[in-house]
Every structure is written in C-alpha cells, then in structure tokens.
Amino acid sequence: MSNSNLTRRGVIKTGAVAGAGLTLPTYLNAAGHSGFTNAPTGSTVTLGFNVPQTGPYADEGADELRAFKLAVEHLNGGGDGGMLNTFSSKALEGNGILGKKVEYVTGDTQTKPDAARASARSMIEKDGAVMISGGSSSGVAVAVQALCQEAGIIFMAGLTHSNDTTGKDKKANGFRHFFNSYMTGAALAPVLGANFGNDRKAYHLTADYNWGYTTEEAVRTSTEAMGWETVAAVKTPLAQTDFSSYVAPVLNSGADVLVLNHYGGNMVNSLTSAVQFGLRAAQANGKNFEIVVPLYSRLMAKGAGKNVAGIFGSTGWHWSLTDEGSKAFVKSFGTKYGFPPSQAAHTCYVQTLLYADAVARGGSFNPCSVAEALEGFEFDGMGNGKTLYRAEDHQCIKDVLVVKGKENPENEFDLLEIVEVTPASQVTYDPSIFGGELGSCNPGA
Amino acid sequence: MFGLAKKDANLLLIVAGLVMLAPFILNPFPGESAMAQFNAGYPDLMQRFVIFGIFAIGFNLLFGLTGYLSFGHAAFLGVGSYAGVWMMKLLTINVIPAILISTLVAGIFSIAIGYISLRRSGIYFSILTLAFAQMSFALAASVLTPITGGETGLQTALSDPRILDSASSGGNIPSPAIFGMEMRDSAELVLGGWTFTFNVGYYLCAVVMILAFYTAIRIFRSPFGLMLRAIKSNQQRLNYTGLNTRPYMLACFVISGMYAGLAGGLMVSMDPLAGAERMQWTASGEVVLMTILGGAGTLIGPVLGAGMIKYFENIFSKINESVLHQWFAFMPDGLEDVIVAMLYPFIGKGWHLTLGIVFMLVVIFLPGGLVEGGQRIGAMFKRKAKADDKSSANVEPAE
Numbered sequence: 001m002s003n004s005n006l007t008r009r010g011v012i013k014t015g016a017v018a019g020a021g022l023t024l025p026t027y028l029n030a031a032g033h034s035g036f037t038n039a040p041t042g043s044t045v046t047l048g049f050n051v052p053q054t055g056p057y058a059d060e061g062a063d064e065l066r067a068f069k070l071a072v073e074h075l076n077g078g079g080d081g082g083m084l085n086t087f088s089s090k091a092l093e094g095n096g097i098l099g100k101k102v103e104y105v106t107g108d109t110q111t112k113p114d115a116a117r118a119s120a121r122s123m124i125e126k127d128g129a130v131m132i133s134g135g136s137s138s139g140v141a142v143a144v145q146a147l148c149q150e151a152g153i154i155f156m157a158g159l160t161h162s163n164d165t166t167g168k169d170k171k172a173n174g175f176r177h178f179f180n181s182y183m184t185g186a187a188l189a190p191v192l193g194a195n196f197g198n199d200r201k202a203y204h205l206t207a208d209y210n211w212g213y214t215t216e217e218a219v220r221t222s223t224e225a226m227g228w229e230t231v232a233a234v235k236t237p238l239a240q241t242d243f244s245s246y247v248a249p250v251l252n253s254g255a256d257v258l259v260l261n262h263y264g265g266n267m268v269n270s271l272t273s274a275v276q277f278g279l280r281a282a283q284a285n286g287k288n289f290e291i292v293v294p295l296y297s298r299l300m301a302k303g304a305g306k307n308v309a310g311i312f313g314s315t316g317w318h319w320s321l322t323d324e325g326s327k328a329f330v331k332s333f334g335t336k337y338g339f340p341p342s343q344a345a346h347t348c349y350v351q352t353l354l355y356a357d358a359v360a361r362g363g364s365f366n367p368c369s370v371a372e373a374l375e376g377f378e379f380d381g382m383g384n385g386k387t388l389y390r391a392e393d394h395q396c397i398k399d400v401l402v403v404k405g406k407e408n409p410e411n412e413f414d415l416l417e418i419v420e421v422t423p424a425s426q427v428t429y430d431p432s433i434f435g436g437e438l439g440s441c442n443p444g445a
Numbered sequence: 446m447f448g449l450a451k452k453d454a455n456l457l458l459i460v461a462g463l464v465m466l467a468p469f470i471l472n473p474f475p476g477e478s479a480m481a482q483f484n485a486g487y488p489d490l491m492q493r494f495v496i497f498g499i500f501a502i503g504f505n506l507l508f509g510l511t512g513y514l515s516f517g518h519a520a521f522l523g524v525g526s527y528a529g530v531w532m533m534k535l536l537t538i539n540v541i542p543a544i545l546i547s548t549l550v551a552g553i554f555s556i557a558i559g560y561i562s563l564r565r566s567g568i569y570f571s572i573l574t575l576a577f578a579q580m581s582f583a584l585a586a587s588v589l590t591p592i593t594g595g596e597t598g599l600q601t602a603l604s605d606p607r608i609l610d611s612a613s614s615g616g617n618i619p620s621p622a623i624f625g626m627e628m629r630d631s632a633e634l635v636l637g638g639w640t641f642t643f644n645v646g647y648y649l650c651a652v653v654m655i656l657a658f659y660t661a662i663r664i665f666r667s668p669f670g671l672m673l674r675a676i677k678s679n680q681q682r683l684n685y686t687g688l689n690t691r692p693y694m695l696a697c698f699v700i701s702g703m704y705a706g707l708a709g710g711l712m713v714s715m716d717p718l719a720g721a722e723r724m725q726w727t728a729s730g731e732v733v734l735m736t737i738l739g740g741a742g743t744l745i746g747p748v749l750g751a752g753m754i755k756y757f758e759n760i761f762s763k764i765n766e767s768v769l770h771q772w773f774a775f776m777p778d779g780l781e782d783v784i785v786a787m788l789y790p791f792i793g794k795g796w797h798l799t800l801g802i803v804f805m806l807v808v809i810f811l812p813g814g815l816v817e818g819g820q821r822i823g824a825m826f827k828r829k830a831k832a833d834d835k836s837s838a839n840v841e842p843a844e
Contacts, residue, residue: 053793105763108794112720113720114718114720122487126487138597139598143598143600143718146600150629172617208595
C-alpha cells in the first residue's frame with residue numbers, strides 16, 4: 001500500500017507489542033477476590049437506588065427516591081422510625097444494617113433498559129453498591145434484574161407490575177414486593193362484573209411493552225371468563241403523548257368499556273383524551289360507556305385531575321389505609337415531605353426495610369444469605385396485612401386493593417376511594433403457570 | 446512503522462498508550478477523596494469510551510472523508526447488537542463469533558440501506574438514512590418483537606441452546622467470555638488510596654479499538670481515502686471526468702456501517718442485552734455530536750468526542766443535590782444554598798444542558814472541534830514552526 005517498509009526492527013517491535021497484548025488478559029485473570037461482590041469492608045454499606053428521573057415515569061421515580069431517603073434515615077436511626085415500629089420482625093435496631101451506616105447512590109433509568117443497566121453497572125462497579133432497588137417499568141426491572149443476577153447483587157424490584165418479573169424472567173437474586181397483572185385481573189374482574197354487568201364488550205388500549213402485554217392478557221382472561229367480550233386490543237407506543245388518534249375509533253367500534261392498559265404519563269394523557277372525546281358521557285349498546293384503568297396510582301389520579309371520577313382500577317397500596325403500618329409510614333413521610341406517599345413510594349420503602357431485615361436475620365450481606373432469609377418469609381405490619389415472600393418465584397403474596405376515582409375529592413390527595421380489599425387468598429396463583437427458571441443464587445466473584 | 450508515516454505511527458502509539466493505561470489515567474483521585482466523584486476508571490465507563498470511540502471512528506470515515514452526513518448510523522449499531530446477542534444465544538457464549546457476525550450482519554444491512562440512500566446526496570441522503578433508522582427502530586420495538594424482544598430488549602436466557610457450548614453447569618446463565626475468561630473479570634491493584642481496575646472486557650475492547658484505529662489511518666492515507674476526499678471536495682467534477690463515484694461511496698458506507706456493527710457486537714459482549722432504543726434517532730444524533738465535538742475529518746477527534754460525551758453522561762449525571770451540598774458545606778448556610786441552587790440546573794439530570802453549552806462553545810469558537818483546540822494550544826508553545834506550517838496545514842478545497 002502507501003509505504004510498506006518491513007524492517008527487522010519493525011517486526012520485532014510489532015511482535016513484542018502484540019505479545020504483550022495477548023498475555024495481558026491471562027495475567028489479569030489470575031487475580032480476583034473472594035467472598036461475594038462488593039462485600040462492605042468499612043463502617044458503611046452502599047445501596048443503589050436506580051429510579052426514572054426523566055421520561056414518562058419521572059413522577060413515580062421522584063416519589064420512589066423520597067421513600068428511599070426516608071428508609072435510609074429510619075435504618076440509620078433517624079426520624080420517628082416509621083414502619084420499623086410496626087414491622088413484625090424486630091431484627092433491625094436503628095443502627096444501620098449489621099452496625100454499618102447505610103449510604104446510598106442514585107441513578108437515572110430514563111425508563112430505558114439500556115440506560116438503566118448502564119446506571120446500575122456504574123453503581124456496582126464504581127460505587128460498590130451491594131443491592132440495587134427501584135425502577136418504575138417492568139422492561140427496566142427485567143433488564144436490571146438479569147444484570148444483578150450476573151453480577152452477584154441482590155435486586156429488590158421497585159414498581160414493576162408485569163407477570164414476567166417474577167414469572168418468565170424471574171431470577172434467584174431478584175425479589176418483588178409489588179403485586180402483578182395476574183393479581184390485578186383476579187381482583188378487578190369480580191368488582192367490574194358486579195358494577196357493570198356480565199355482558200360487556202371491551203376495547204383495550206395497551207402500552208406496547210412487556211407490562212402492557214401481561215396486563216392486557218390478565219384482564220382479558222379474567223373478564224372473558226365471566227362473559228365479557230373483547231372487541232379489539234390496540235397497542236400504543238410507550239413514548240406516545242397524544243392518544244387522540246387511538247381514542248377516536250373507540251366509540252364506533254361497538255365496545256362499551258374502554259380498558260386503558262397504560263401507566264404514569266401515558267395513562268394521564270390517554271384518559272384525558274378519552275374524556276375529552278366524551279366517552280364518559282356516551283352511551284353504547286344501550287349502556288353507559290365505562291373506562292377501566294387496571295393499574296392505578298395517586299400520582300396518576302392527580303395528573304388526570306377530575307377525569308378519574310368513577311373510574312375503576314387496582315392499586316398495591318393507598319395512603320388512606322388505616323392499619324398501623326400504613327399510618328406510621330404516612331405520618332413519617334408526611335412529616336418529612338408535606339404530602340402523603342404514593343404506592344411506588346410504599347413498595348420501595350418496604351423493599352429497603354425488607355432487604356435490611358433479611359441481612360440482619362441472615363447475619364451477612366452475602367446475596368445467598370439474603371435470598372435464603374427472604375424466601376418463604378412471612379411478615380406483617382407493612383401496610384398490606386399478612387404477607388408471604390414466596391420461595392418458588394420470589395413474589396410477595398398479599399392483599400390487593402380495588403379502587404375508584406372519587407366523585408367529590410376533599411383535597412388534592414384524596415382522589416381515590418377503596419372499593420374492596422381483595423384478600424391474598426383470592427389472588428394467589430400457582431407459581432409454575434408462567435414458566436421461567438429461578439436458577440441458583442449468585443454471590444458474584 | 447506498520448506501513449505508516451512517522452507522524453501517523455506516533456499518533457497510533459500515543460492512542461495505544463493512552464488506551465492501555467486508561468485505568469490509571471482515568472482514576473486520578475484517591476477513592477476516599479471528595480474528587481473521587483470525577484473518577485471514570487471503572488470498567489463499564491472505560492468500555493463505553495472505547496466502544497463509542499470505535500463507533501465514532503467509523504462514522505467519521507463516512508462523514509469526515511466524504512462529507513455525507515448519515516443520520517441513521519445507530520441502526521447499524523442496533524443491528525450488530527441483535528446479531529451479537531443471537532450468536533450468544535444460539536452458538537456459544539464466547540464473544541468472538543458474536544463480534545464477527547455482528548460486524549458482518551451490519552455490513553450486509555448497510556449494503557442494502559447504502560444502495561438506496563446513496564442515490565441522493567446532501568440533505569436528502571441524511572433524511573433517507575434517518576428514515577431507514579427510524580423504520581428499523583419502530584420495527585424492532587414492536588413488529589419484530591419475536592426477534593428483538595421489543596421494548597424489553599433481547600437478552601440471553603438459561604434455556605438458550607448454545608450448541609457449541611457444553612451443557613451449562615449450575616443454575617446460572619453463563620456470562621460472556623473469551624476462551625473461558627469472563628468479560629466481567631477484573632484484577633485490582635491497590636496503591637495507597639487508589640484502586641485501579643484492570644478489566645478483561647475493557648482490554649478486549651481496547652485491543653479491538655486500536656486495530657480499528659489503525660485500519661482507519663490506513664484508509665485515510667490510502668488512494669481510496671484520497672478518492673473519498675475528492676468526492677467531498679467536488680463530486681460533480683469527479684463525475685464529469687468520467688469516474689463513477691458510486692462504488693467508492695458504497696464501499697465507504699459499508700465500511701462505516703461495519704464499524705458501527707463492530708461497536709454493537711462489542712457492546713453486547715460486555716453486557717448481553719440489546720434494546721431497541723439503541724437505534725433511535727437520538728442515538729444517531731449522538732454519534733454526529735461526538736464527531737463534530739471532537740473534530741470531523743481528523744483521526745483522533747471522534748475518539749475524543751466520544752469520550753467527552755460519555756463522560757458527561759455518566760459522571761455529571763450522577764452528581765445530585767446532596768453531593769453539591771457536601772462540596773459547599775464549608776460556606777455559610779445562606780450562601781451555600783444560593784450556590785447550590787445556581788449550579789443545580791447544570792448537573793444531575795441537567796447534564797444535557799451543560800453538554801449543550803459546551804457543544805455550542807466548541808462549534809462557535811473551535812469549528813474544528815477539540816482537535817483544533819489542541820492544535821491552537823500546541824501552536825502557542827512553538828511559535829517558530831508556525832510560519833512555514835501555516836501554508837500546508839490549511840489547504841482550501843478547490844471551490
């Protein structure tokens with residue numbers, strides 16, 4: 001080519017560089033460390049809170065972060081202790097975890113699996129986080145859970161509602177406290193039947209990702225079982241903000257119920273759109289047109305304002321619950337931030353305490369010891385009544401709330417009313433129905 | 446040396462040295478100090494530096510040499526990623542087939558896109574590539590879900606066939622490795638307060654990047670490269686001399702696409718997950734920014750630009766309010782709050798804003814990118830050589 005001058009010296013030099021390059025990895029492989037990934041050595045332990053700070057679920061992310069900060073404060077003995085006082089296990093003493101002060105790092109998942117994994121990896125590799133928690137999307141939860149499994153870190157899922165997280169994609173190092181689509185279907189269908197009748201025709205708008213699919217599937221299966229018919233199911237892109245083109249054909253489709261399998265900003269926009277098109281006031285097939293939102297949260301209700309009045313849905317937890325645990329949590333959250341927590345905040349707070357408690361009971365930060373302590377763990381006093389962390393799929397089995405948007409809210413937080421608390425026994429299912437393999441726990445290096 | 450002119454050989458050696466010593470260079474602050482926040486010497490980010498470096502080098506071969514601005518280069522990165530993950534699912538967890546096949550698949554894909562897009566030039570070419578990339582993104586995110594995993598992304602699973610590997614032991618998904626050495630494995634060197642991490646995956650990427658850089662130099666200096674520059678300076682005149690430029694353009698486009706595919710293959714070798722948003726137009730825009738920020742048409746520029754953008758994305762975005770409060774804790778309370786409130790919009794999730802300002806400053810004051818900045822600083826220190834250098838350095842195009 002341009003100037004090829006092969007000299008003896010050049011060949012020797014090239015050979016030496018190439019040789020060094022080839023032997024380097026061999027040398028690197030020799031070293032390594034014992035025990036488990038990121039074993040805390042000093043007087044502190046670092047937890048990683050990976051939440052969406054931008055994108056459609058940013059509101060949930062901000063509330064999750066508040067809950068994490070509160071949980072860390074309580075674990076370190078600050079504040080009023082919150083749910084530590086009502087929690088049925090008393091292994092935590094308010095002196096951090098195993099005497100180590102709890103510190104945390106935060107990251108932005110951007111509700112994108114790629115970005116979430118990058119952020120989680122930097123927490124593990126740079127900051128030495130021994131546990132990752134948070135997230136507000138099932139796509140992200142599944143991706144980060146797989147990463148934690150590979151790296152040998154415990155993943156305490158935040159807000160993720162898809163069946164896959166503890167179904168098809170379950171992992172031995174991953175745990176979920178939040179409920180799932182299947183449970184929503186099982187809890188919601190009887191209430192819908194009782195209120196709207198058993199001969200309805202449903203039209204689904206579904207967020208085009210993992211969670212949307214399983215929620216649509218669960219709601220379809222359980223409503224069709226009691227006699228409903230599904231007219232159409234349309235997928236909408238996750239990044240969509242204007243749903244008018246999706247809502248417009250609904251009224252002439254012959255359906256009389258619209259099911260919005262949307263969450264966060266998506267749901268706020270699609271519901272507003274549906275109400276603007278006059279669906280709430282419309283009649284179809286001689287019945288009142290109804291809208292159902294399978295997964296509800298107070299933040300979404302706030303975003304959608306008056307539009308939520310009378311709309312049914314399910315939720316994992318609501319601040320108006322009156323058990324001791326919920327009251328203690330609402331009180332300390334309210335004192336610190338001036339408003340009640342959302343369900344996302346609740347699940348993240350509880351997950352952090354459950355992790356800390358499992359470490360304390362197992363006596364070690366080793367992921368295998370933590371997993372063993374959590375599997376089959378029964379507890380109470382965390383706001384959902386008696387709860388079981390099932391060993392087969394690492395899913396919490398607990399009560400599910402069916403809620404309805406309030407017609408006349410008294411203040412800006414009092415937006416949902418609880419229609420029914422569906423007991424855990426009614427939403428329990430066989431862990432094997434979704435397939436997937438848990439694998440074995442991975443303590444990392 | 447290596448068939449290069451002395452100046453280029455020196456540049457290659459400098460780049461190789463920097464890349465090989467990166468774990469030291471990127472970790473200037475001891476782990477316990479307050480400045481440790483700015484350390485970038487951890488495997489994930491170092492891998493990203495070199496992988497996006499490769500991506501930008503490839504993009505620069507097209508944009509820097511021929512002036513054709515492809516606004517859909519992320520599509521090739523995405524296609525390479527998917528191909529890589531599928532190799533790890535079907536064939537073997539060894540990364541070598543994954544990297545080779547992803548380069549190849551991206552090459553084939555770019556022949557198809559290039560064949561159509563290169564019928565137009567200028568803005569029309571950009572729009573065509575952008576359209577193809579957005580189309581690939583939309584397909585990957587929804588219709589092609591069985592192949593791409595949709596929004597959740599494609600990952601390896603315990604039940605994958607992996608026909609070349611022996612049955613996996615234990616209940617865990619094997620992690621990507623090269624002949625038994627896992628990409629995640631690291632050796633750590635503790636020197637006083639410093640911890641330096643030498644990661645297998647990083648050094649694999651680094652070796653590949655040096656090879657890619659070397660190839661790029663050879664292309665820049667070859668008669669083929671000269672032809673591409675001729676296309677940039679005046680394609681019409683070239684056509685009128687009776688020369689068919691299309692084969693040259695297509696070859697360049699395909700090489701550039703293969704670089705992107707290589708980057709995608711390496712990316713999934715480091716972290717076996719391929720998501721559709723990797724192909725979105727923002728990702729394509731990012732590599733354009735990297736190249737312009739560093740200096741389009743220069744050899745080292747795109748690598749610098751890639752490093753700078755990834756540094757901002759990963760380091761600046763992680764500085765949160767409480768970190769700021771720690772830094773300024775020595776100030777009186779009122780003043781501390783004011784300073785934190787002033788800085789807050791520029792850090793954390795506001796890192797885009799900071800990057801935007803830096804980008805504007807570079808484009809306005811250093812149109813040649815960071816490389817021009819370096820040259821100006823260099824020129825300040827050797828005034829003498831400047832006079833006779835000037836005439837040859839600024840060769841104007843023939844127009």
